[in-house]
Amino acid sequence: MRRALRSVAVLGALGLGACLGPYPNIGEKLDATSRVSGSSYITLNSGNARVLVLAPLDGGQRAAFTRIDEFQPRAVETLQGTWSDPGVDITFSTSTIFTLPDELTRPVSSRRGATRKTLSPPMVSAATLVAVSGDTLELAGPAEVAGTYHTLASRTASIRDTDATSPACAFHVANLAVESSEARVPGFNSAGLTQYLNRVEPFQGILSGTMSIGLVGLFSPVSTITFQNYADYEGVVLNGQQISSTDTSGNGALSGVVTFHIERRGMAPLEGSVDYRAVTLSGGNESGDYLVTLDGGTETRVPTGHRIPSLEECLGL
Amino acid sequence: MRRTPRTAVASSCRLLASLALLASGAASASTTPEVVDARAGWRHEFSPAWEMDTFWSKEGSHFTFQSITLGYLGSVGATGPFIHLSWVIPLQARQDGTVKAVSSVYQNSGGIDLLLGWQWRTTLSETLEVESGPGFHMDLINLGGKPGLTNFNALQIGAGGMGILRWRPGWKPGNVGWTLGAVGAVALDFADPLRSNDLRIGVVVRLGAVMGVDLP
Numbered sequence: 001m002r003r004a005l006r007s008v009a010v011l012g013a014l015g016l017g018a019c020l021g022p023y024p025n026i027g028e029k030l031d032a033t034s035r036v037s038g039s040s041y042i043t044l045n046s047g048n049a050r051v052l053v054l055a056p057l058d059g060g061q062r063a064a065f066t067r068i069d070e071f072q073p074r075a076v077e078t079l080q081g082t083w084s085d086p087g088v089d090i091t092f093s094t095s096t097i098f099t100l101p102d103e104l105t106r107p108v109s110s111r112r113g114a115t116r117k118t119l120s121p122p123m124v125s126a127a128t129l130v131a132v133s134g135d136t137l138e139l140a141g142p143a144e145v146a147g148t149y150h151t152l153a154s155r156t157a158s159i160r161d162t163d164a165t166s167p168a169c170a171f172h173v174a175n176l177a178v179e180s181s182e183a184r185v186p187g188f189n190s191a192g193l194t195q196y197l198n199r200v201e202p203f204q205g206i207l208s209g210t211m212s213i214g215l216v217g218l219f220s221p222v223s224t225i226t227f228q229n230y231a232d233y234e235g236v237v238l239n240g241q242q243i244s245s246t247d248t249s250g251n252g253a254l255s256g257v258v259t260f261h262i263e264r265r266g267m268a269p270l271e272g273s274v275d276y277r278a279v280t281l282s283g284g285n286e287s288g289d290y291l292v293t294l295d296g297g298t299e300t301r302v303p304t305g306h307r308i309p310s311l312e313e314c315l316g317l
Numbered sequence: 318m319r320r321t322p323r324t325a326v327a328s329s330c331r332l333l334a335s336l337a338l339l340a341s342g343a344a345s346a347s348t349t350p351e352v353v354d355a356r357a358g359w360r361h362e363f364s365p366a367w368e369m370d371t372f373w374s375k376e377g378s379h380f381t382f383q384s385i386t387l388g389y390l391g392s393v394g395a396t397g398p399f400i401h402l403s404w405v406i407p408l409q410a411r412q413d414g415t416v417k418a419v420s421s422v423y424q425n426s427g428g429i430d431l432l433l434g435w436q437w438r439t440t441l442s443e444t445l446e447v448e449s450g451p452g453f454h455m456d457l458i459n460l461g462g463k464p465g466l467t468n469f470n471a472l473q474i475g476a477g478g479m480g481i482l483r484w485r486p487g488w489k490p491g492n493v494g495w496t497l498g499a500v501g502a503v504a505l506d507f508a509d510p511l512r513s514n515d516l517r518i519g520v521v522v523r524l525g526a527v528m529g530v531d532l533p
Contacts, residue, residue: 019510019511019512019513020511020512020513021513022374022375022376022512022515023376023380023471023515024468025412025467026380026410026411026417026469027410027417027422027466028466028467029465029466029467030462030465030466030467112513186467195462195468199464201464
């Protein structure tokens with residue numbers, strides 16, 4: 001009863017200055033991620049990354065797929081469903097869309113944050129398989145699926161240990177997985193995070209592992225994200241914690257360290273870490289630098305915001 | 318014994334004062350006794366009730382919550398302000414035909430229902446009174462999700478009205494009257510600032526018993 005009273009009081013205070021987005025469904029699951037294990041491809045379009053994960057059909061008619069569209073500087077849309085017809089024509093049936101919108105210019109209190117939409121009937125888009133060879137998959141069709149896709153492990157091999165840009169490039173690849181995870185946490189990047197107050201909720205990675213999120217303190221919120229062998233697609237695994245300590249307007253700082261493991265075709269994997277202690281938050285937006293260490297080397301400052309160098313340069317695409 | 322002029326003056330003053338007091342007493346006794354309006358005074362009441370909150374969202378869902386409420390009902394004067402402040406205990410939640418017991422998917426659930434307005438009282442008989450009036454309505458509910466499930470919360474604002482049928486037996490120990498009766502309230506809610514105004518329209522109905530005191 002006391003907790004219920006406190007929750008209602010907190011909510012009343014929140015209602016005066018914040019919005020939590022549309023009504024959720026009754027008894028809705030927080031984590032609606034479907035596990036998809038399969039080949040992971042990446043394509044780039046004007047600096048924006050698209051990752052496509054296709055589970056093998058294994059003689060069946062349908063298999064699961066995931067498409068992660070990441071937009072610079074910070075927005076993500078993840079689609080999950082099934083794909084079919086492994087001949088020339090491929091059909092993607094999307095049943096769930098996770099969205100983390102670009103709300104950089106909005107105050108935290110009026111952000112909608114990450115949301116999820118279940119589509120019934122599924123949204124169908126067709127593509128034509130133009131070419132497939134080894135590490136490349138070329139799809140023609142509507143803009144949302146068309147492109148030349150490359151297996152991620154073949155492209156991460158372009159990040160060479162001797163390059164001065166390799167820490168920044170490794171970070172950009174690892175950070176794709178960090179941003180991808182955020183899109184599936186309802187309310188992320190908004191006042192909706194208050195529903196994790198005094199609780200820790202796990203979210204499974206699309207490929208493996210978990211990411212959990214918890215919040216303590218309503219008026220000086222501290223949110224902790226913990227990655228445990230977390231992977232949304234082949235080749236990038238995260239571990240560690242990212243902690244955000246702010247006021248109710250989203251002003252504060254990040255801290256914590258997340259380690260990453262990036263597979264490279266024909267080369268030793270990249271092992272590194274991101275220290276968030278030099279990142280400040282203003283109105284919920286990041287500024288400052290990520291402190292990246294690669295293979296036990298020296299700490300490199302990677303600025304927040306748009307990627308420098310671009311993923312095209314990093315992955316040789 | 319001879320009285321001195323000084324003591325004689327003092328005695329006269331006392332007499333005048335006594336006369337003045339007598340006169341004033343006689344005057345007050347001669348005016349018409351003040352008619353006490355039976356509708357006047359304070360009413361403080363406890364009210365257990367059933368409440369239904371049904372609403373439609375702009376995103377196309379229809380939600381209905383069945384709850385019990387424990388409320389304080391207060392009002393003053395033959396016409397004057399009133400407040401109905403209730404603690405809401407949701408028991409059942411329904412969305413588009415799917416019904417769930419609140420305790421099966423939520424924990425630490427509760428809410429506040431407030432109806433604040435202006436009332437008029439009328440007497441039906443010596444012991445029966447009706448009170449009714451319109452008011453501002455606010456309904457705040459919070460259902461904390463069980464592990465792995467989302468919270469559900471709403472802050473709905475609108476306008477409503479209430480009516481109370483009150484029995485006031487003549488028994489007044491210590492000049493405190495007792496009341497028993499029934500209350501009904503209806504509200505239409507139009508806005509939910511907590512939910513990005515996803516509320517299209519909501520209807521709240523509350524029916525319950527009242528028991529309390531009747532103070533001058």
